[in-house]
Amino acid sequence: MGTSSLLFIKELPIDVIKIDRNFIKNVPKDSFDTILLSGIFKVILDLNIDVVVEGIEQEEQVNYITSECSPRLQGYYFSRPLPISILLERYFKL
Incomplete structure (x- = not known):
């Protein structure tokens, strides 16, 4: 399991x-x-730091999180991992 420190917020240029x-x-x-x-x-x-929330699996999580802030969301609720070729074709029409 990875760890993190809140001290990094103060010392590094985090956006x-x-x-x-x-x-x-x-x-x-x-x-x-x-x-x-x-x-x-x-x-x-x-x-004033942007937020990405990973691991979204349920509509209730989406509803709660988006009521608190406007983060970027990712997780199985939206899509299982896709091969890059399908991702480009489906979402970028390439």
């Missing part, structure tokens, strides 16, 4: 933070995880 699926897998059902994620969003938004 995007990616939220690991472990932070959202129980949202909004688990109140602790929901409160924690809400706090993370508040700090990130107050610092």
Whole structure:
């Protein structure tokens, strides 16, 4: 399991933070995880940093997360991983 430090937010020129699926897998059902994620969003938004949330698997997660902020979302809810050829053909008409 990877680790991260909030100190990096202060010391590095960060403009995007990616939220690991472990932070959202129980949202909004688990109140602790929901409160924690809400706090993370508040700090990130107050610092004017863009957000990418990974591991989205349920509509409830999309609804909760988009009610808190406007992140970029990724996960199986939207699509399983695709070969690059299909991705380019389907979404970029190449």
